[in-house]
Amino acid sequence: QVQLVESGGGLVQAGGSLRLSCAASGRTLSSYVMGWFRQAPGKEREFVAAISWSGSSTFYADSVKGRFTISRDNVKNTVYLQLNSLKPEDTDVYYCAARTGYSPQVTGRSAYAYWGQGTQVTVSS
Numbered sequence: 001q002v003q004l005v006e007s008g009g010g011l012v013q014a015g016g017s018l019r020l021s022c023a024a025s026g027r028t029l030s031s032y033v034m035g036w037f038r039q040a041p042g043k044e045r046e047f048v049a050a051i052s053w054s055g056s057s058t059f060y061a062d063s064v065k066g067r068f069t070i071s072r073d074n075v076k077n078t079v080y081l082q083l084n085s086l087k088p089e090d091t092d093v094y095y096c097a098a099r100t101g102y103s104p105q106v107t108g109r110s111a112y113a114y115w116g117q118g119t120q121v122t123v124s125s
Contacts (some may be wrong), residue, residue, distance in 0.1 A: 009119030022096030038092035050104035
């Protein structure tokens with residue numbers, strides 16, 4: 001069993017930056033593909049980014065490519081999402097998730113077995 005806890009969300013002005021963290025306990029993250037998703041009220045949870053267990057391969061949704069960066073530190077058992085050039089439409093609850101496997105290009109939420117509780121990101125215009 002893997003427990004995931006996100007942190008780092010908050011209120012930021014458009015154009016600003018935030019760094020989200022996802023700390024794991026229970027098991028080492030080094031054998032899991034890690035992903036970030038986001039969800040607005042009344043909408044489906046959507047894929048944002050994912051990273052392979054080694055960190056050598058990443059994959060991004062088109063809407064965040066070039067602005068967001070996913071990374072991981074397997075020693076610290078933590079995954080990060082750097083959010084730059086934030087837009088009001090990036091306002092969502094952000095969730096980290098873990099899945100077995102190798103490819104970060106699997107974007108369906110049903111593929112991920114473990115989820116955190118989410119952290120709110122609010123971008124003001």
